[in-house]
Amino acid sequence: MNDTSLTQTAKPLDGVRVLDFTRVLAGPYCTAMMADLGADVIKVESSHGDDYRHIGPFDQGESLLFQAVNRGKRSIVLDLKSDAGRATVHALLRDADVLVENYRPGVMDKLGLGEKHLREQFPALIYVSVSGFGQTGANASKPAYDIIIQAMSGLMDATGEASGAPTMVGEALADVAGGLFAAWGTMVALFDRSRTGRGRYVDVALFDSLMSMMPILACRTLMEKVSPTRTGNRHPLSAPFGTYPAQDGFFAVAVLNDRLFATFCQVIGQPELVQDTRFSTDALRRQNEPALADYIARWASTRSTGEIVASLSSAGIPAALLQSVAEAWNSPQVVERQLTSDVDHPTLGRLNVPEQPVHFSDVPRGNRLSAPALNADAADILAELSKGNTP
Structure with missing residues (x-):
């Protein structure tokens, strides 16, 4: 770990250096969260650059997707197939705490940069491999993108209307899950190293990560x-727990116990439903949900979603309007929780980009750098190596 004078307002990962050999989403998502928290993340790229540099949407030739998940990093281009490129990696590793890569299993070994190649020389290194299916198993060598993992995990089969086709979740959830668990595994390994002085190998699979994020299934x-089946916008085990139609749209409500159900019945003007044997337990309410939904629909059909949510919320029942993605990102909650912050980009100007969501005491949010241009920091990084120190 780099020598850094830590103050009360220092970020938790100040002084940690990460060599980032990742591309596309899962790996960069992992290292972006580390950069948000103060880590010096050096993104090692080929002359072509991360694939996300070439995937839209674009503004003035810059990928906004790349900007979102590579914020706060530095970039250097190295040819990992050359002796000079590998020598520079070894030099960088002398002062690195973490290496993160998301090549297919075996690629880093072929380059002479696999964990087993580096462990003897760098015993304290945390080496993190992120891949579709992990380093072992029948599918280890198969390529994988998010939709492949969603399809194979069962998540798609469990998502969508009961009478409809399997549906992909509207975000690259498998990639994000892999990135999250890669960051979590890195932090666990760093904590363990603080006690033992030894690094560890961390093997993260998108498939494993997404499977572990489906506890109900x-x-x-x-x-x-x-074998769970699709239930659309209704909870598979509880009722009323889902979305229901109103006069001007849909609203979401979550009733998970008998107390809330009794209150809910009062609000919709049907207190007698508490005594109805069809609805006496949560399991029976779910079993008889279509009949319960009829009562809700009759009550909601003459009311706006705003009125409904206000009535339910004032009674202590979890309820919400269905916001668009744009409405959610521009909501007062997002602003007050500082889930985004501005960065200055040399070409694009002021950009509003996401920030990792965890709040730490005495750690200010924001004050981050934009994503780097390809090879933008090579001169500085190489100068640091020649001086034998770090920033």
């Missing part, structure tokens, strides 16, 4: 011994 499959 896992419970029903592994313990209840059923």
Whole structure:
């Protein structure tokens, strides 16, 4: 770990150096969160650059997608197939804490930069590999993008209307899951190193990560011994728990226990439903949800979504309007929680980019750098190596 004078307002990862050999989404998402928290992330790229540099949307030739997940990093171009490129990597590793890569299993080994090649010389290094299916298993060598993992995990089969086709979740959730668990695994390994002085190898698979983020589906499959089916916008186990139509749109409501159900019945003007044997337990309410939905629809059909959410919320029942993505990102909650902050880009000017979501005491948010141009920091990084120190 780099020598850095830590103050009360220092970011938690100040002084940590990360060599980032990742491209596209899962790996860069992982290292972007580290950069948000103060790590010096050196993005090692080929002369072509990260694939995300060439995927839109674009503004003045710059990929905004690349900007979103490579904020706060530095870039250097190295030819990893050349002796000079590998020598520079070795020099950088002398002062690195973490290496993150998301090539297919075996690629880094062929380059002489695999974990086993580096462990003896760099025993304290945290080496993190992110891949579609992990370093072992029947599918280890298969290529994978988010939709492939969603398809193979069962998530797509469990998503969508009961009578409709399997549906992909509207975000690259498998990539994000892999990035999150890669960051989590890195932090665990760094904590362990603080006690033992030894680094560890961290093997993260997008498939494993997404599977672990489906606890309800896992419970029903592994313990209840059923095969979950699609339930659309309704909860598979509880009711009323989902979206329902109103006069001018839809609203979401979540009733998970008998107390809330009794209150809900009062709000919709049907207190007698509490005594109805069809709705006496959560399981029975879910079983008889179509009949319950009829009562809700009759009550909601003459009211706006705003009126409904106000009535339910004032009674302590979780309820919400259905916001668009744009409405959510521009909502007061996002602004007050500082889920985004501005960065200055040399070409694009002021950009509003996402920030990692965890709030730490005495750690100010914001004050970050934009994503780097390809090879923009090579001179500085190489100068640091020649001086034998770090910024």
